[in-house]
Amino acid sequence: MSVRVKLTLSYAGFLMLAGALLMAAVWVFLLAYVPEQAMLNNAEDKDKLGGVFPVRSALLDVFAPRAAAVLAFLLVFGLVGGWILAGRMLAPLTRITDATRMATSGSLSHRIQLPGRGDEFRELADAFDTMLERLEAHVAEQQRFAANASHELRTPLATTQALLDVARSDPHRDIDELVERLRIVNTRAIDLTEALLVLSRADKQAFTREPVDLSLLMEEAAETLLPLAEKRGVTIDTSGDIATASGSPALLLQMTTNLVHNAIVHNLPELGSVWVRTGVRSGSAVLTVENSGEKLSPLLVSTLTEPFQRGTERIHNDHAGVGLGLAIVQRIIHVHDGSLTLTPRADGGLRIAVQLPAPAPHSAK
Structure with a gap:
C-alpha cells in the first residue's frame, strides 16, 4: 500500500476508535442513570406488559442502530477526509520526489523551492536544494577540469607525434636534438599527470x-x-x-x-x-x-x-x-x-x- 492509503486508513481507524469510545462512554452513562425496569401506572399497559417495563432493553433497541449509523458515517467521513488530508500532507513530499527523479536523470538545475512555513518538509526541501546546488557546481567544475586536463594532455602528445613525424620524414635530422626535445615534452606530460594525481588524491579522509x-x-x-x-x-x-x-x-x-x-x-x-x-x-x-x-x-x-x-x-x-x-x-x-x-x-x-x-x-x- 502507498503511504497515502496507509495514512488514510490510520485517520479513519483512529476516528472510528474515537467514535466507538464515545458511544461506549454514552452507553455507560445511560446505564448508570437509567433503571433496568420501570413500574407502569397505566392499567392498560400493566395488562399488556405485566406491570413492568424493560427500560434498558428498549433503550438498547433504540441506541444500537443509531450508534451503528454514526460509526458508519464516521468510517466514510474518516476515509474521505483522511484521503484528502493525506494528499495535502504528502504534497511537499511529491515535489521532493519529482525533483529527485529529475536529478537522477541528469537535470541538476531544477530546484524545489518549497513555499510555506519552516516545517520539517520545508527544511528537507531546502537541504535538498542546497545539495543540488553544490552538486551542480561540483559537476560543472569536474567537467571543466576534465576538458582542461584533456586539452593539456593532448598538447604534449601532439607535440611528440609531430616530432616523430618530422624525424621520420627527415632521416638526416639530428637525433640528439630530437631526443632532447622528446625528453622535455615527456617530462612535461609526466609532471602534468603527477599533478593531476595529487589534485585527485587530496581528500580529508586520506x-x-x-x-x-x-x-x-x-x-x-x-x-x-x-x-x-x-x-x-x-x-x-x-x-x-x-x-x-x-x-x-x-x-x-x-x-x-x-x-x-x-x-x-x-x-x-x-x-x-x-x-x-x-x-x-x-x-x-x-x-x-x-x-x-x-x-x-x-x-x-x-x-x-x-x-x-x-x-x-x-x-x-x-x-x-x-x-x-x-x-x-x-x-x-x-x-x-x-x-x-x-x-x-x-x-x-x-x-x-x-x-x-x-x-x-x-x-x-
Missing part, C-alpha cells in the same frame, strides 16, 4: 592530522628551489616565527613548494624578489608568499586558482609548471579547513596568504 611547523616547511621549500631562483635571477627572502598548523606534512610541504615555485616562475625577467613569511594570527598559522612581477588586475587574480591558469600569459620553458600549482594549493588548503587569499601588489606581482587552523591543545603536547 591523511592523518599532526602538528606541522610551517616555518620549517618554508625553509625546506626555499632551499629546494634555490637553484631555480638563482638561474632566473630571483632572490628569496624567508623570515617569520614558528607557525604550527594541523595537517599532513607531505601535503603542506607540497603546498608551500608550489607557492614558492609559482612566485619564482611568475616574476620579473631579472632582479626579481620573493618574500616568504610565517606567523600566528588569531590562533591560526599563517603563511604569506609575495613576489614581484607585472601588475595584475583583481579580475585576473580571482581566476588564478582555476586549473591551468598561468597569470598573464602561458609560459613555455622547463620550469613553467602545468598550470595546476595554485589549484593544488587551494585543494590542499580546503581539505585542511584553511583559507587562501590572493591580492595583487600595488608595485606589481602577487601576495598570497594561507591561514590554517592550529592543532588542538592536547595534540600539540
